[in-house]
Amino acid sequence: MSAILSVRDLEKTFGSVVAARDISLDVPAQQTVGIIGANGAGKTTFVNMITGHLSPSKGSILFEGNDITGLPSRTITRLGISRSFQVAQVFPSLTVTENMWAAAAIARGRDSIIARALTPLDTPEAKTEADAAMELFQITRYRDARAVTLPQGVRKLLDIAMAVAGSPRVLLLDEPTSGISIEEKFGLMDVVMSALKTRRITVLFVEHDMEIVGRFADRVLAFYDGTVIADERPETVLANPRVQTFISGTKPAGEGAVHA
Amino acid sequence: MASRGTLIGAAAFAILAAGAPLLPQWLVSLSTIAFANALVVLGLVILWRTGLVPFGQALFYAIGAYAVALLGRYTPVRDVFVVVIAGAVCAGIVAYLVGFLLARYREIFFAMLSLAMSMILYGVLVKTETLGSTDGFHVEAGSFFGWRPQGAMRNLALFWLVLGCCAVAAVLVARYFRSVAGALAIPVRDNEIRVEFLGISVDRLIHLKLVISGILAGMGGALAALAVQHVDPQMAYWTTSGGFVFVTILAGAGSVAAAFVGSLAFELVRSIAVDLLPGAWQLILGSALLLTILFLPEGLGSLYARLRRRKEETAP
Ligand SMILES: Nc1ncnc2c1ncn2[C@@H]1O[C@H](COP(=O)(O)OP(=O)(O)OP(=O)(O)O)[C@@H](O)[C@H]1O
Ligand SMILES: [Mg+2]
Numbered sequence: 001m002s003a004i005l006s007v008r009d010l011e012k013t014f015g016s017v018v019a020a021r022d023i024s025l026d027v028p029a030q031q032t033v034g035i036i037g038a039n040g041a042g043k044t045t046f047v048n049m050i051t052g053h054l055s056p057s058k059g060s061i062l063f064e065g066n067d068i069t070g071l072p073s074r075t076i077t078r079l080g081i082s083r084s085f086q087v088a089q090v091f092p093s094l095t096v097t098e099n100m101w102a103a104a105a106i107a108r109g110r111d112s113i114i115a116r117a118l119t120p121l122d123t124p125e126a127k128t129e130a131d132a133a134m135e136l137f138q139i140t141r142y143r144d145a146r147a148v149t150l151p152q153g154v155r156k157l158l159d160i161a162m163a164v165a166g167s168p169r170v171l172l173l174d175e176p177t178s179g180i181s182i183e184e185k186f187g188l189m190d191v192v193m194s195a196l197k198t199r200r201i202t203v204l205f206v207e208h209d210m211e212i213v214g215r216f217a218d219r220v221l222a223f224y225d226g227t228v229i230a231d232e233r234p235e236t237v238l239a240n241p242r243v244q245t246f247i248s249g250t251k252p253a254g255e256g257a258v259h260a
Numbered sequence: 261m262a263s264r265g266t267l268i269g270a271a272a273f274a275i276l277a278a279g280a281p282l283l284p285q286w287l288v289s290l291s292t293i294a295f296a297n298a299l300v301v302l303g304l305v306i307l308w309r310t311g312l313v314p315f316g317q318a319l320f321y322a323i324g325a326y327a328v329a330l331l332g333r334y335t336p337v338r339d340v341f342v343v344v345i346a347g348a349v350c351a352g353i354v355a356y357l358v359g360f361l362l363a364r365y366r367e368i369f370f371a372m373l374s375l376a377m378s379m380i381l382y383g384v385l386v387k388t389e390t391l392g393s394t395d396g397f398h399v400e401a402g403s404f405f406g407w408r409p410q411g412a413m414r415n416l417a418l419f420w421l422v423l424g425c426c427a428v429a430a431v432l433v434a435r436y437f438r439s440v441a442g443a444l445a446i447p448v449r450d451n452e453i454r455v456e457f458l459g460i461s462v463d464r465l466i467h468l469k470l471v472i473s474g475i476l477a478g479m480g481g482a483l484a485a486l487a488v489q490h491v492d493p494q495m496a497y498w499t500t501s502g503g504f505v506f507v508t509i510l511a512g513a514g515s516v517a518a519a520f521v522g523s524l525a526f527e528l529v530r531s532i533a534v535d536l537l538p539g540a541w542q543l544i545l546g547s548a549l550l551l552t553i554l555f556l557p558e559g560l561g562s563l564y565a566r567l568r569r570r571k572e573e574t575a576p
Contacts, residue, residue, distance in 0.1 A: 051457070077459035089454040091447045102447050105440045106458040113464045117436055121443035166459055 003062075004029040004202050005050070005081075005170055010059035012045050012226075019045040020226045023059070027202060029169070032193070034213035034234065035206045036243075037223030043206045044086060046223070047172045050204075051083045052076040063170065078111065082168035086175045086206075088159035092148035096139060096158055099147055100130035100165065107166035129165065136195045137161040152179050153188050160192055164199065171196060173205040177212060185209060189216055210238055266434070269517055273427050280419050285412060288419050290527050292487045295422045297504065298523035299429055299480035303473030304508040305519050306433065309445035310466065315371045316378030317504050319358075320351040320474040322385070322496035324481030325399075327351075329491040332400030340402035340421055344482045351478020355471045363467040378496050385493035396492025399485045422483050426520060429476060434516045436472065441465055477504075506545075510552050512559015522560050 003026035010023040020042045027033055037043050048054040050061055052073035060069045068076055091099050104126040109116050134140045137157045142150060147158060156176055163171060176192060177185040193216050196203050207213050213220055213234055220237040222230040230237045237243055280288055300321055307314060324347035331337045331346060358377055365373050386394050401414065409417045436442040444465060447455050452462045485491050494500060511522025529548055533541035556562055 053457075072456075072461075074456050074459045074461055077457055083457060085453075089451055089457070091450040091454065093446060093450055102444060103458050106444070106455070106460045109440055109460075113441060113461070113468050116441035116460070116465075117439050117468060119440050120438050121440045122438075162454070162458065 002065075003027055004064055005204075006062040007050070008060045008062075010046070010049060010061070011057050012042075012049060012054060013057045018226050020049065020056075022227050025221065025228065025231060027170075027204065030200055030202050032196075032202075032216060032218045033204045034217030034220045035204060035223060036208070036210070036213055036220060036237075037206075041223040042226040043223050044174055045226075047083060047174050047204070047206065050076075051081060051172060077166060077168075080167075080169040081172070082163040082166055082170070083172040084156070084160045084163045084174060084176060086178055088152075088155040090147040090150075090155055090158050090162065093146060095144050095146055096134065096150070096154075097130060097143045099158055099162060100133055101126055103162035103165035104129040104133070133161045133165060136198070137164075138191050153184050156180065156188065157191065164195070164201070167199070168201060170202045170204070173203065175206050175208065177207065177209060185212060186215075214238060265515070265517070266431075269430060270427075272517075273423055277420055277423050280416055285415065288415050289487070290531055291524060292415070292419045292422050293484060294524045294527035295419075295426050295520060296480045296483035296487060297507070297527070298426060298520045299483070300477040300504050301507045301511060301523050302429060302433055302516065302519040303476035303480075304504055305511070305513045305516075306436075306442075306445075306469050306473050306476075308508055308513045309449070310469065311449035312366065312466065312469075313371050313505060313508075314362075314374035314473075314501070315498065315505065316374035316376065316501050317473070317477050318496050318498070318500035319374070319378035319381050320355055320477035321481035321484070321500065321504075322378075322381060322491075322493070323351045323354055324348060324478030325485035325491045325495050326385070326391070326481075327478070328482045328485045329397060329399045332402075333397070338400060338403045339406075340404055340418075340486060343402060343486070344421070344425065344479060347482025347485070348475045348479035351481065352471055352475040355474020355478075356467075359467040359470040359474075362470055363463045375498055375501065378501055379498065382493050382496040382498075385496060392492070394493055396490060396494075399489045399491055401489065402486050418483075418487050422487070425479060425483060429479070430516045430520070433472075433476075437516070441468055445469075506549060510549060510560060512556070512562055514558055514562055518559055525560060 005027040008024050010020055011018070012020040023046065035043050035046070045054065049056045052068070052071050052075065055070045060067055062068070063079060063081055066079070068079060068081075091102060094102065101122055105121045105123070108126060108129075109119055134143055137160065139154055139157050139161065142154055147155065150158065160173065160176065173192070177188060180188060189212055193203070205216070217234050220230070220232065220234045221228050222237055222240070222243045230240050230243050300317060304314070304317060327347040327350040328343045331343050337343060362370060362373055385391060391397060401408065404417055404421070444455060444460070448462055448465060455462050481495060507522050507526045510526060511518040530541060530545060533544040537544065552559065
């Protein structure tokens with residue numbers, strides 16, 4: 001099985017801080033990968049490098065066999081890797097529908113700015129696409145609400161729905177359930193994951209809640225201090241004593257601290 | 261299919277064009293300048309919708325004006341259509357070039373950098389003796405496809421020319437506002453990161469806006485030069501830029517029509533204020549702006565929207 005996304009020896013330093021190091025992995029198409037790790041472990045840095053928000057200090061990133069290392073984020077988006085954000089990024093003064101139109105219109109057009117100035121925003125195709133996306137992510141009943149007024153969960157859904165507008169093959173979700181109550185988390189993830197399954201999108205999602213990771217991930221990457229300390233099936237990773245010590249905060253029964 | 265706004269706009273232009281011969285001379289001249297300047301304001305509206313306010317738009321205004329003046333001085337080209345297009349193109353080219361730098365800045369840095377560039381041009385114009393230094397120089401009267409009207413007829417012809425340019429600009433800018441690039445103004449203002457991650461370059465979107473606004477300002481400057489028949493470095497000075505920003509805030513960024521109404525209102529208030537209180541007209545204009553910001557924060561343009569909303573609310 002060939003990988004849709006391959007990462008080799010990825011490293012990122014900020015001055016003397018090493019935010020990522022020695023990261024190498026392959027993600028097969030349509031896999032759902034959970035990313036766990038304590039605060040500051042380097043999860044967002046990893047997502048930022050893949051999506052072009054940060055340029056790696058070292059290493060390479062291949063998407064569908066092509067080297068995308070260091071390309072600008074909009075180019076990577078257009079190639080087929082999209083993302084959502086730890087803090088939902090939407091257009092607060094527009095309504096949900098207008099947010100989706102903007103996303104659909106940007107995704108459909110060609111790269112030329114002149115061409116963008118000559119195509120109307122609200123084409124019937126963009127409208128149909130926006131309607132379909134709102135249905136898929138179950139936010140249609142908020143369609144006329146301004147994004148600034150949305151409850152946190154809906155804003156997260158809108159952020160993800162916008163990211164999916166460009167029909168990405170790979171989607172990275174940075175903490176899709178952060179800021180959402182425990183009761184709502186599973187509901188939100190159910191909506192998101194089933195939507196992404198129907199679109200056959202390869203997903204990498206960062207998540208602090210181990211129950212959610214266990215339920216939705218096919219595979220888990222555990223980050224610690226900028227590097228991946230475990231990369232296996234969820235049940236294996238979650239039972240790993242190092243992971244339990246450094247990440248989930250639950251020391252394994254009958255054992256002391258395990259030194260790295 | 262024409263929208264309601266387009267129909268109202270077209271009717272307004274037609275009435276102005278047909279009624280111009282009945283208006284007093286001074287009002288025709290005043291409206292000519294007001295609508296030439298409205299083109300500059302329309303360009304500012306484009307930028308303001310994304311949250312950008314250039315304090316040096318007079319740069320492009322002066323380039324359009326000097327292009328016309330120089331053509332009259334050094335070439336036999338006199339046709340108004342040709343010189344106005346030349347002024348707009350020159351300003352557009354300069355906007356394209358400075359855009360590579362300007363489009364990377366936002367907020368106060370954008371405003372100040374734009375101001376700095378206009379002051380450089382001002383400095384150059386003041387120091388260039390062949391261009392008349394601070395006095396500037398005379399602009400040759402234009403011809404309209406060989407026709408050379410004089411006196412009142414010339415004023416009327418220029419007014420019609422300005423109206424025609426405004427009508428074309430209004431239609432094109434309204435269309436631009438509905439395009440992907442134009443409609444993304446608010447998304448850019450709201451959240452640049454999201455726009456970039458949807459797959460479009462914010463800097464390039466802003467660069468295009470700069471070029472469009474530069475072309476409009478150049479066209480406005482070219483028309484103003486023809487109307488006044490004189491250019492001087494004052495056209496590039498920061499107070500000129502400030503005046504355009506003033507009218508933009510007065511007009512609001514809500515619609516294309518607001519730029520024209522706002523500019524006309526500004527010139528009228530100014531001229532009446534100068535007549536009534538020659539020593540205190542700035543006071544009156546300042547108060548007008550203050551009241552606008554306090555009571556109509558979205559500009560004069562929002563008045564129409566408010567009235568319409570009220571009508572809809574009271575409708576059975
Ligand atoms: N732009 C930056 N400049 C300097 N240091 C940074 C920058 N971005 C991240 N870091 C550092 O890199 C390390 C990894 O940060 P990162 O944001 O990737 O962690 P994270 O795993 O996403 O944490 P969290 O769970 O809190 O979101 C941290 O020590 C952080 O302080
Ligand atoms: Mg993070």
